[in-house]
Every structure is written in structure tokens, then in C-alpha cells.
Amino acid sequence: MFRRFKDWLARRQAIRDGFLPHPITINGATYSLRRMTEADIPAALDLERAVYGDTPWEKMAFMSELQKKSTALYLVLVVPESGQLAAFIGASFRRLESHITNIAVHPQFQRQGIGRTLMELMLDRSKTMGIQVVSLEVRLDNVHAQSLYRSLGFVDGRVRRNYYTRERADAIDMAVKLSGSTDKAPINDCDHNATV
Ligand SMILES: CC(C)(COP(=O)(O)OP(=O)(O)OC[C@H]1O[C@@H](n2cnc3c(N)ncnc32)[C@H](O)[C@@H]1OP(=O)(O)O)[C@@H](O)C(=O)NCCC(=O)NCCS
Numbered sequence: 115m116f117r118r119f120k121d122w123l124a125r126r127q128a129i130r131d132g133f134l135p136h137p138i139t140i141n142g143a144t145y146s147l148r149r150m151t152e153a154d155i156p157a158a159l160d161l162e163r164a165v166y167g168d169t170p171w172e173k174m175a176f177m178s179e180l181q182k183k184s185t186a187l188y189l190v191l192v193v194p195e196s197g198q199l200a201a202f203i204g205a206s207f208r209r210l211e212s213h214i215t216n217i218a219v220h221p222q223f224q225r226q227g228i229g230r231t232l233m234e235l236m237l238d239r240s241k242t243m244g245i246q247v248v249s250l251e252v253r254l255d256n257v258h259a260q261s262l263y264r265s266l267g268f269v270d271g272r273v274r275r276n277y278y279t280r281e282r283a284d285a286i287d288m289a290v291k292l293s294g295s296t297d298k299a300p301i302n303d304c305d306h307n308a309t310v
Contacts, residue, residue, distance in 0.1 A: 125243060126184035129207055133187060137194070141226045147235075150188035150202060152180060157199040158190070165218045170278075179204060179215065186215070187239070191228060203232040205240075205248075212240040214250040217259075229262055237266065241292045248292065251277065254284040263288050 135148035150158065155176045162169045179186055188204040201219040205212050214236060219228045240248050252259050254273060271287030278285060 125207070128243065129187055130184045133189070138191070138231070140228055140231050143226070144194065145200060146192045146194050147189060148192070150176075150180060150190045150204070152177060154190050154199065154202075155180075158202055161199050161202065161218055161220050164221055170280075171216060179206075182206065187236075188216075189232065189235075191232065201228050201232060203236060205236045207240070207243065207245065210245055211247045211249060212236065212243075212245045214248065229259075230266070233262065233266055237290070237292065246292055247289050249287065249289040251285040251287055253278060254286050260286070260288070263290075266290060 133149055135146060137144050138147045139145075155173055158171075158176055159169050159173065162171065176188075180188060185208075186204065186206040189202065190199055191201040192198065193200055199220065200223040202216070203214070204216040205214050207213075214233070217229060217232060219232075237248055248268075249271075250263065250268070251274065252263065267290040268288040269290065271289055274285045274287065276282055276284065
């Protein structure tokens with residue numbers, strides 16, 4: 115019991131403090147990768163508008179997620195010279211499952227390996243934490259994103275009719291089982307909200 119509690123505390127601490135900002139080179143370009151803060155929300159909303167023409171996640175959704183410092187990790191990829199937000203990704207972590215809650219790459223930066231790199235980073239992190247399954251939902255008609263997820267080992271789950279109520283669009287669950295993950299994960303402490 116004590117061991118499980120210690121694991122649980124260590125997990126929360128790892129999520130809260132374990133991500134240090136660092137440069138990352140993707141396809142020959144170097145970016146800064148760091149945790150998203152509330153100051154990034156306006157740029158994240160602009161990025162959403164550029165990608166979707168809309169903001170599927172409003173300011174409050176980002177704010178609420180960013181408060182879950184010990185159970186969720188939101189990262190931004192920034193162009194160092196200009197400070198432009200090129201992409202962001204978010205995930206929430208439970209004992210044995212992590213959930214990609216959001217990912218978007220600015221249209222100007224798409225097809226350069228950024229989406230794949232950010233997904234791989236979350237998969238690696240999940241594996242390190244002993245997580246066994248990474249899941250997400252994606253619009254049924256978003257074949258490009260699905261193609262990325264399948265290439266990373268995700269398989270199709272059930273279809274959720276009218277999951278995106280505003281657009282009346284269907285979603286499909288996808289998940290990948292992580293090989294080599296250990297079963298040392300601590301107790302479940304996080305309710306994810308699935309909105310990718
Ligand atoms: C989906 C998304 C995150 C992918 O990011 P990205 O940086 O453009 O993707 P990458 O360059 O890493 O490409 C990875 C793979 O995605 C797939 N893919 C991405 N965009 C594609 C496109 N326009 N056409 C075909 N395949 C595409 C391909 O399988 C690609 O692999 P390949 O280059 O070996 O063919 C990005 O396009 C995006 O933000 N889209 C809009 C928002 C969105 O759909 N988010 C996901 C919600 S679940």
C-alpha cells in the first residue's frame with residue numbers, strides 16, 4: 115500500500131516537474147519545446163482558428179486543463195526567432211492509460227514531421243511512466259490524423275456517433291498498447307476529458 119502511494123506521488127511529481135524546456139530539431143528546423151502556460155492560450159486559440167477556422171477548445175477549456183499540473187501535460191512548440199506557436203499537444207495521465215486530449219500543428223508547419231514527433235514524445239513519456247495504453251478520439255472524417263496514428267501503432271476502436279455535437283460529427287476511438295511498459299503504475303488519479 116505504502117509503495118503504491120509512493121509511486122502515485124512520484125508519478126504526480128514527474129508530470130508536474132518532469133518536463134524541462136529544451137530545443138528540438140525536427141526536419142532540420144530547431145524549435146523550443148516547453149510546457150504550455152496560460153500566456154500561450156491566445157496563441158493556441160489563433161492556431162486553432164488557423165487549423166479549423168474555429169476554436170474547438172475555448173479559453174476556459176485550456177485554462178482548466180492547464181490547472182491539472184500533476185495529471186496532465188500540455189506542450190508548445192515555438193519558433194525561437196519569432197516566438198510563433200508552431201504546434202501544441204496535450205495528454206492526461208491515469209494509472210495505466212494516457213489520453214491524447216488535443217494536438218494541432220499550424221498549417222504553415224504541417225507535413226514536416228512535427229505531429230509525429232510530438233506524438234512519439236507522448237508515447238515515450240507514457241511508456242516511461244509504466245502506462246500500458248494510449249488512447250484518443252479523432253473525427254471519423256479526419257483521415258490524415260488517423261493515418262498518422264495508425265502509423266504509430268494505434269488501432270481503431272468504436273465509432274461514436276455525433277460525438278462532436280457542435281459540428282454533428284462522428285468520432286472514432288483509437289488506442290495503442292505500449293510494449294515494454296511495466297506495471298508499476300500508481301493509483302488512478304485523473305479523469306481525462308476526451309476532446310481531440
Ligand atoms: C494531424 C496533424 C496533427 C499531423 O501533424 P503534421 O505535423 O502535419 O504531421 P507529420 O508531418 O508528422 O506527418 C505524419 C503523418 O501524418 C499523415 N498526414 C498528415 N498530414 C497529411 C496530409 N495532409 N495528407 C496525407 N497524410 C497526412 C501521414 O501519414 C504522415 O506521414 P508521412 O509524412 O510519412 O506520410 C496536423 O496535420 C494537424 O494539426 N491537423 C489539424 C488538426 C488535427 O487534425 N488534429 C488532430 C485531431 S485528432
